[in-house]
Amino acid sequence: MANPVSTTYGSHSSIERIVWTDDDDNNQINQKKSFAWHWCFRCCFIGSLVAGIGLAIVLAFWLTSKTTTTTETLTQKTTVSTSTMSTTLATTTTTISTSNWLINGDGETGSCQVGYGITSPTGWMYNGPVTQIYYSASDGDLNSTTSGPSNRGQCYFYGQISNVTSMWQYVNLTSSINPVLIDNQTVRFNFSAWLGGYYDQDDNVQVSLMFINQLNQAVGSTVVLGPVLAIDRGNVSKLLFRQTSGLVPTNARSLLVTATMIRTAGIAYNDGCVDNIYLYFYQ
Numbered sequence: 280m281a282n283p284v285s286t287t288y289g290s291h292s293s294i295e296r297i298v299w300t301d302d303d304d305n306n307q308i309n310q311k312k313s314f315a316w317h318w319c320f321r322c323c324f325i326g327s328l329v330a331g332i333g334l335a336i337v338l339a340f341w342l343t344s345k346t347t348t349t350t351e352t353l354t355q356k357t358t359v360s361t362s363t364m365s366t367t368l369a370t371t372t373t374t375i376s377t378s379n380w381l382i383n384g385d386g387e388t389g390s391c392q393v394g395y396g397i398t399s400p401t402g403w404m405y406n407g408p409v410t411q412i413y414y415s416a417s418d419g420d421l422n423s424t425t426s427g428p429s430n431r432g433q434c435y436f437y438g439q440i441s442n443v444t445s446m447w448q449y450v451n452l453t454s455s456i457n458p459v460l461i462d463n464q465t466v467r468f469n470f471s472a473w474l475g476g477y478y479d480q481d482d483n484v485q486v487s488l489m490f491i492n493q494l495n496q497a498v499g500s501t502v503v504l505g506p507v508l509a510i511d512r513g514n515v516s517k518l519l520f521r522q523t524s525g526l527v528p529t530n531a532r533s534l535l536v537t538a539t540m541i542r543t544a545g546i547a548y549n550d551g552c553v554d555n556i557y558l559y560f561y562q
């Protein structure tokens with residue numbers, strides 16, 4: 280089998296031989312010319328080859344140094360954002376409070392009604408005669424032995440009189456929770472309350488939780504606890520536990536909790552009753 284390498288060498292040497300062994304005078308000048316052209320061509324070729332390689336090396340060096348600079352910049356940026364993130368994360372994780380986020384959600388702060396009158400709830404905005412009342416009040420719907428929360432304390436809220444009364448409060452989420460954690464769906468809520476009413480009447484309470492974005496618009500879906508009706512209570516005056524949990528929606532920055540007491544029976548007392556409205560956040 281023919282060796283392609285030796286074949287190449289053979290043809291090479293035959294060209295050389297032709298160049299060096301020709302002694303025809305007429306052809307001498309032509310030979311010299313072509314010899315000169317040959318070397319000139321070679322020089323040019325090798326020269327441009329060397330120049331090309333040089334240029335390539337310079338280019339390579341330049342590109343490498345550029346890439347290195349970019350990489351260094353990127354690395355620095357990554358390091359900065361990573362350290363920022365871990366700092367905020369650490370802070371946030373420790374600042375999501377484990378206590379109720381609502382002010383006076385359990386009706387134990389401020390004064391409570393002892394009789395027939397109206398005592399507006401402490402820490403809540405309100406509309407109508409909604410009243411914070413003692414379980415021991417002479418004219419209340421509930422008492423200390425009524426079926427309800429074991430940690431009921433002294434007081435609860437009820438509608439008192441009129442068809443509809445309500446109380447509400449806003450909560451700022453970003454004062455304690457990093458919005459980044461909300462926006463990537465890392466924060467969950469646990470919302471609960473004890474709801475009920477009087478005897479066989481359907482007077483009731485609904486407690487809603489609405490999340491609000493930076494533009495003061497509602498985001499996500501509003502969560503509603505209740506109503507608990509007479510049929511749910513078996514016509515017995517009592518409070519029943521209602522609870523829901525879920526993800527805090529993206530873009531939520533604050534929230535609104537509203538308790539609405541609705542009268543369905545009679546023209547006098549609005550017997551919608553509620554206690555221990557709790558709102559927790561966790562990761």
Ligand SMILES: *[C@@H]1O[C@H](CO)[C@@H](O)[C@H](O)[C@H]1NC(C)=O
Pocket residue numbers: 421422423424425426515516517
């Ligand atoms: C307390 O209320 C319950 C209904 O929730 C009632 O059955 C009971 O008689 C009441 N107790 C007193 C001492 O009024």
Ligand SMILES: *[C@@H]1O[C@H](CO)[C@@H](O)[C@H](O)[C@H]1NC(C)=O
Pocket residue numbers: 442542543544
């Ligand atoms: C209250 O509700 C009753 C029906 O339950 C209705 O007849 C009355 O007009 C309502 N009053 C007001 C002020 O809306």
Ligand SMILES: *[C@@H]1O[C@H](CO)[C@@H](O)[C@H](O)[C@H]1NC(C)=O
Pocket residue numbers: 451452453454455533
């Ligand atoms: C909520 O709290 C944050 C941080 O304290 C504050 O920047 C922001 O203005 C507050 N938002 C409202 C609506 O009060």
Ligand SMILES: *[C@@H]1O[C@H](CO)[C@@H](O)[C@H](O)[C@H]1NC(C)=O
Pocket residue numbers: 364368459460463464465
């Ligand atoms: C949310 O962001 C935090 C902080 O960057 C990160 O630790 C967590 O894994 C992210 N969670 C999701 C569900 O993207």
Ligand SMILES: *[C@@H]1O[C@H](CO)[C@@H](O)[C@H](O)[C@H]1NC(C)=O
Pocket residue numbers: 469470471522524557
């Ligand atoms: C929510 O909180 C209630 C107490 O208010 C508790 O019984 C319940 O287990 C909690 N649920 C979750 C999912 O954390």
Ligand SMILES: *[C@@H]1O[C@H](CO)[C@@H](O)[C@H](O)[C@H]1NC(C)=O
Pocket residue numbers: 479509513514
């Ligand atoms: C509850 O009261 C309603 C009306 O007073 C009555 O029709 C119903 O039978 C009662 N249900 C029970 C379980 O006592």
